[in-house]
Amino acid sequence: xxxxxxxxxxxxxxxxxxxxxxxxxxxxxxxxxxxxxxxxxxxxxxxxxxxxxxxxxxxxxxxxxxxxxxxxxxxxxxxxxxxxxxxxxxxxxxxxxxxxxxxxxxxxxxxxxxxxxxxxxxxxxxxxxxxxxxxxxxxxxxxxxxxxxxxxxxxxxxxxxxxxxxxxxxxxxxxxxxxxxxxxxxxxxxxxxxxxxxxxxxxxxxxxxxxxxxxxxxxxxxxxxxxxxxxxxxxxxxxxxxxxxxxxxxxxxxxxxxxxxxxxxxxxxxxxxxxxxxxxxxxxxxxxxxxxxxxxxxxxxxxxxxxxxxxxxxxxxxxxxxxxxxxxxxxxxxxxxxxxxxxxxxxxxxxxxxxxxxxxxxxxxxxxxxxxxxxxxxxxxxxxxxxxxxxxxxxxxxxxxxxxxx
Amino acid sequence: xxxxxxxxxxxxxxxxxxxxxxxxxxxxxxxxxxxxxxxxxxxxxxxxxxxxxxxxxxxxxxxxxxxxxxxxxxxxxxxxxxxxxxxxxxxxxxxxxxxxxxxxxxxxxxxxxxxxxxxxxxxxxxxxxxxxxxxxxxxxxxxxxxxxxxxxxxxxxxxxxxxxxxxxxxxxxxxxxxxxxxxxxxxxxxxxxxxxxxxxxxxxxxxxxxxxxxxxxxxxxxxxxxxxxxxxxxxxxxxxxxxxxxxxxxxxxxxxxxxxxxxxxxxxxxxxxxxxxxxxxxxxxxxxxxxxxxxxxxxxxxxxxxxxxxxxxxxxxxxxxxxxxxxxxxxxxxxxxxxxxxxxxxxxxxxxxxxxxxxxxxxxxxxxxxxxxxxxxxxxxxxxxxxxxxxxxxxxxxxxxxxxxx
Numbered sequence: 014x015x016x017x018x019x020x021x022x023x024x025x026x027x028x029x030x031x032x033x034x035x036x037x038x039x040x041x042x043x044x045x046x047x048x049x050x051x052x053x054x055x056x057x058x059x060x061x062x063x064x065x066x067x068x069x070x071x072x073x074x075x076x077x078x079x080x081x082x083x084x085x086x087x088x089x090x091x092x093x094x095x096x097x098x099x100x101x102x103x104x105x106x107x108x109x110x111x112x113x114x115x116x117x118x119x120x121x122x123x124x125x126x127x128x129x130x131x132x133x134x135x136x137x138x139x140x141x142x143x144x145x146x147x148x149x150x151x152x153x154x155x156x157x158x159x160x161x162x163x164x165x166x167x168x169x170x171x172x173x174x175x176x177x178x179x180x181x182x183x184x185x186x187x188x189x190x191x192x193x194x195x196x197x198x199x200x201x202x203x204x205x206x207x208x209x210x211x212x213x214x215x216x217x218x219x220x221x222x223x224x225x226x227x228x229x230x231x232x233x234x235x236x237x238x239x240x241x242x243x244x245x246x247x248x249x250x251x252x253x254x255x256x257x258x259x260x261x262x263x264x265x266x267x268x269x270x271x272x273x274x275x276x277x278x279x280x281x282x283x284x285x286x287x288x289x290x291x292x293x294x295x296x297x298x299x300x301x302x303x304x305x306x307x308x309x310x311x312x313x314x315x316x317x318x319x320x321x322x323x324x325x326x327x328x329x330x331x332x333x334x335x336x337x338x339x340x341x342x343x344x345x346x347x348x349x350x351x352x353x354x355x356x357x358x359x360x361x362x363x364x365x366x367x368x369x370x371x372x373x374x375x376x377x378x379x380x381x382x383x384x385x386x387x388x389x390x391x392x393x394x395x396x397x398x399x400x401x402x403x404x405x406x407x408x409x410x411x412x413x414x415x416x417x418x419x
Numbered sequence: 420x421x422x423x424x425x426x427x428x429x430x431x432x433x434x435x436x437x438x439x440x441x442x443x444x445x446x447x448x449x450x451x452x453x454x455x456x457x458x459x460x461x462x463x464x465x466x467x468x469x470x471x472x473x474x475x476x477x478x479x480x481x482x483x484x485x486x487x488x489x490x491x492x493x494x495x496x497x498x499x500x501x502x503x504x505x506x507x508x509x510x511x512x513x514x515x516x517x518x519x520x521x522x523x524x525x526x527x528x529x530x531x532x533x534x535x536x537x538x539x540x541x542x543x544x545x546x547x548x549x550x551x552x553x554x555x556x557x558x559x560x561x562x563x564x565x566x567x568x569x570x571x572x573x574x575x576x577x578x579x580x581x582x583x584x585x586x587x588x589x590x591x592x593x594x595x596x597x598x599x600x601x602x603x604x605x606x607x608x609x610x611x612x613x614x615x616x617x618x619x620x621x622x623x624x625x626x627x628x629x630x631x632x633x634x635x636x637x638x639x640x641x642x643x644x645x646x647x648x649x650x651x652x653x654x655x656x657x658x659x660x661x662x663x664x665x666x667x668x669x670x671x672x673x674x675x676x677x678x679x680x681x682x683x684x685x686x687x688x689x690x691x692x693x694x695x696x697x698x699x700x701x702x703x704x705x706x707x708x709x710x711x712x713x714x715x716x717x718x719x720x721x722x723x724x725x726x727x728x729x730x731x732x733x734x735x736x737x738x739x740x741x742x743x744x745x746x747x748x749x750x751x752x753x754x755x756x757x758x759x760x761x762x763x764x765x766x767x768x769x770x771x772x773x774x775x776x777x778x779x780x781x782x783x784x785x786x787x788x789x790x791x792x793x794x795x796x797x798x799x800x801x802x803x804x805x806x807x808x809x810x811x812x813x814x815x816x817x818x819x820x821x822x823x824x825x
Binding site: 036037038039040041063064065066067069070071073074077103104105106107108109110111112113114115116117118119159160162163259262263264265285286287288289290291292295310312313315316318319322323 | 442447469471472473475476477509510511513516517518520521565566568665701718724
C-alpha cells in the first residue's frame, strides 16, 4: 500500500553550451521527481522534465495528484489505471489549469511514471519486461482512450496489440542486439563550426549511424553551412536530422526547408509552433519529400490525434516525461500504429525511461526499431545510467524503469 | 515607474450549485491577481481566472513575469508592448512549461492585464476609451503577431483597424445605449428543472433576450428535456444557447446535436475537447446549420488560428483572463475579423474587463455587437461592479479596467 508521498525539485547545470538550441539558450536540465513509497519499503520514482525555472511548480502539481493515491495497492491500482488517469486528469478544479497540458499535465506525468516504476519493482522486473508480458487487455486497461473514440476504440486498441503479438518472437532478438541510438549532442546551437565537425567525427567513431544538428538561426545561411558540414563529415549513408526548435514561422520554414533539401535531411524537427497543426500540414506538403518530426512539446493524445489525422508528421516524438507519463505515451504509440507513423521519442528523461518503452513499442506493438535519441549530459546523476555501446542501447536488466537519481 | 509587485490568491465560494456544469461540479471562482504599483501611487490590477485549486501556482507564475517589469515606465512599456509580450512569453526556461498555455500563460494574462489597467489609470480614462483613442499603429504595437505570419501580417492588422476607423462614428452610439448582455445563470448544471424554468422567467422579466443552458448530461434525455423547457418558456424569439463544457466525444456530439436541432439552439458551446480542432470541423459539418461556439479553454492565438482556418467556429469565445491578457485577446479579435467570425467572450472576469474590450471590438474593429455573457455571482467582491439594466451593460466611466477587488 502506498503510504508516503514525496516530491523533489532536482536541477542540473550543464557544461558550456550543452543543451542549447535556437530558443533555449541556457537551459538547466531539471526533474520534478515523484516518490511513491510502499509500506513494504519499495519505492517508485517518476520524472517530469523541465528546463529549470518553474520546476518547483511542477512538483506542487505532482504532489496534488500523488496525495490522491495514498492508501492504494499498486497492483490493484494498475488493474484499471486508465480510470485513475482519467479521474486525475479531469480533477474538476485543477482541470481548468490545462486541460491536459502545461504544468498540471507535467505533474501528472511525474506521478504516472512513479506508478509504473513501483509496479515493475513490485514484480521485480524491468519495466520493458513487465509491459511486454501483459496481455493486450491488461495494457489497454492502463490507458485513457477518452476523446479518441472517433479514431481508436478500446476494441481496436486490443486488436492492434493482439495482431502484433502473433509476430512478436520475430522482434524479440532486439533484447540481445540492443536498440539503436542516435547522437543529439554533435550539434548544439551554440557550438561553433569546428566543434560540430569534431563531434560528428567522434559520433561516427563511437558507432552512431544517425545524428542531429540544431538549426533555426536568425541567419539561414548559418543553418545551411552547418548542415552541409555535418553531411560532409558524415557521408551519404549516415542519417542527419535537423532540429529548428520552433524557431521558424510558416513562410520562413517553407523557404529554408527547401534550401536544405540538397543536403538530404532524414527529417526536419519542430519547424514551427507545436500548436499549429495546420501549418505543419501546409509545410509538409510544400517540402515533400522532406519529412517532419514533431511532438517534443505536444502535450496530449488529442493534439497528436490531430497531427496524425492531417498526415503532416513523418515521425512522432512523444515524450513520456511531457505527455501524461507512460500511460499516455502508450496511447499515443497505439494511435501512431493505427496511422502507420513511427514513434521516435524525444528523451527528456535522457533515455532512462524510454529505453524500456521503445522495446515495448517494437516487440509488443510492432513499431519499427528506428533509433532512440541519446543525450549523455546527465548520466552521472542516475543510479543506473543507460549504457550505449557501439551506437546501441544495452537492454537494462534492473527492476523498475531506471529513473532513480543519485 | 513600476516599483512594487504583489500577487494575491483570491478565492470565492459560490452559492449552492451556482457555476456548476457537466465537468465542473463544484468550482470555487478564483483570481490570481497581479498588482503593479507605480512610484506615483497609481496601481494596476490584473486578473487571471481559475476554479480554485492551483490558483496559488498561477500567482507564482505571475510573480515570475511581473518581476521583469520592475523599473519600467508604463507609457514607455506600452509603446511597444508587443515586444515585451513576445519576450515574456518566450522566456527560455519558463517557455518549456507551455509554451503559451496552462499555468504559465494564465500568469502572463494576469500581468498583461495589470499593465493595461495601469496604462488606463495613468491616462485617467476607462480602458475602452484608451483603446478606441489609440491609432491603429499604436494598437498593433501592443500585439505579438508571431506565428501568425501565414494569415495576419502587421500591415494587414493595421489595415483592418484603419478600414474600420472610417465608419466608427456609426457604431459609437453603443456607448450611450449600452452593450447587450446574455444571461448564463438561468441553467447551471445542478439546478433542477423547476429552478431552470423560474430562472428563465426572471431573465426575460429582467430584459434579457438571450440565455444559456448547461447540457452534457450522462443521460442525453435530460439535456433534451431541459433544452425544451428553456425554449418553451423563452418563446421562439429569444436566443437560447447550449453549453456542453467538453463533456461529449465526437460520435456523441454528432448524435446529440442532431437531436437538439429541433429546439433551434443559437449555438452549441464547447461540444468536445478544446484541443480537438479537427473534431470540431467534422462536427460543424455534420450538424449544419447548428453553429458551434468555442474558445473558453483555447489558450492562445495559434490554436485560434487553426480553428478559424477550418471554419468550424460560428462564434469565438476568447477570454482575456485565459489567453495572454488584453494584448492576445485583441490579436485573436483581429484574426476573427479577418475570418469574419464574431467574438463573444467567455467572461472568467465576470464581464468586468470584457465590457471594455467588446466596446473596442465593436467601435474600433467593426465587430458586430452581439451580446456579452453576464454572470452575477461575484458582483459584491468588485469595487466597481458591472451594471446591467434592462439586459444591457451600462458603459463604465471609471478610469482603468474595472478589475479591482474589494
